[in-house]
Amino acid sequence: MPFILGVDIGGTDIKLGIVDDSAAAAPFSREIVSGTIPTRAGEGPELAAARVRAWCEERDAAPAAAGIACAGLIDGARGILHVSPNLAGWIDVPLRALFERELGVPAAVENDANAAAYGEWRAGAGRGLRSFVCLTLGTGVGGGIVLDGSLYRGATGFAGEIGHTVILADGPPCACGSRGCLEALIGAPAITRRARELYGAREGTPAGSGSIGSVADLARAAAAGDEIASRVFEETGRFLGVALANVVHILAPEAIVVGGGVAGAGEILFGPARETLRRCVMDASMAEVRIVPAELGNRAAVLGSALLARAEAGGAR
Ligand SMILES: [Zn+2]
Known part of the structure; x- marks a missing residue:
């Protein structure tokens, strides 16, 4: 099964990739064709699936299977999207059946953070590990769990909602x-909102804070010595550290792979996170868990969903 389609349905865009899983791509599967099309969620899932088919046809791509990822509560075993925060009106959509009908190949459906964890496991920062947790820090906070050598979905399929x-x-x-969810505290909108509140409460013009439109702006202000920006990251890092300690206490993974735009802030975030982790765990050895950067960037779910589809079609997970 050399070529597989990976689809990551976001609120604005659908990311698509044709993944080469043949021996030629060894040692790791990779995307050989990448693209993006608008989601237009309001037009409904059927038309979105039809646009995915058109994208494949335009490229003469005839994948042998397709993996579909999107944010939300997804029952992968039954191939059903229950509800998605980004896709208003897509309620209890039989996504797998819909894409199988449209594309004429076997399809697998998975939560985007789970798909990203799977991608990092097979072709990214989680290679060779048996148990790790993947966190994606962006607008939302996504989590995926690989436990004892397989993607862990729990009884409902909804496991891994660490955010x-x-x-x-x-x-x-x-x-x-x-x-008070992790996402409500360290999602990008929460970080910039807290910063604006603090700047608003301070008199005079904040140094280096000219326009705090994004977490990257705030990171630049912190690097330039801005006190409020530094304080916001300190606090954000502490919240992250509490979450990491919870993960370590429950799962004791070999590593925690962290990606997403917010993770780009680097040590100003991870320094206080590690410090908090050390303070919160029962035994110092538990704080030794490796915290490693994700490797696949925002294509992790595309690659991961494709590889999941390959595994499902091949009867292996
Ligand atoms: Zn929540």
């Missing part, structure tokens, strides 16, 4: 309906 573990009881509201 919605509660870090601060009665904390700020989260998009999921709960409060």
Whole structure:
């Protein structure tokens, strides 16, 4: 099965990739054709699937299987998307059946963070590991778990929602309906909102904070010595550290692979996170868990979903 299609459906764009899984791509599978098309979620999943088929036809790509990833609660075993924060109106969509009908090949459906974890496992920073957790820090906070040599989905298929573990009881509201979730504290919008609140409360013009539009702006301000920016990252790192300690206490993984735009802030975030992790774990040895950067960037879910589809079609996981 040399060529497989990977599809990562986001709120704005659908990322597509044809993945070469033949011996020629050894030692690691890789994307040989990459593309992006608009999602236009309001037009519904059927038309989105039709646009994916058109993209393949335009490139004369005839994949042998297709992997579909998107954010939300997904029952991979039954191939159903229950609900997605990014795709309004896509409720209880039989995504697998829909794509199989449209593309005429076997399809696999998976949560995007789980697909990213699988991609990092097979072709990225998780290569060779048997148990690790993959965290994606961006607008949302995604989590995926590889446990004892397989992707762990739990009884419902919804396992790995580390972004919605509660870090601060009665904390700020989260998009999921709960409060104080990791995502509501360290998702990019939460970080920039806290920074703006602090700048707003301070008199005078904040040094280096001319326009805090993004986490990258804030990281630059912190690097330039801005006190408020540094304080925000310190606090964000502490929240992340609590989450890492929880993960270590529950799963004791070999490593935690961290990716996503917010992770680009680097040591100003991970320094306080490691410090908090050390303080929160029962035994110092537990804080020795390796925290390693993800390798596949924002293509992890494309590659991972394709490789999952290959594994499912081949009867192996
Ligand atoms: Zn939440």
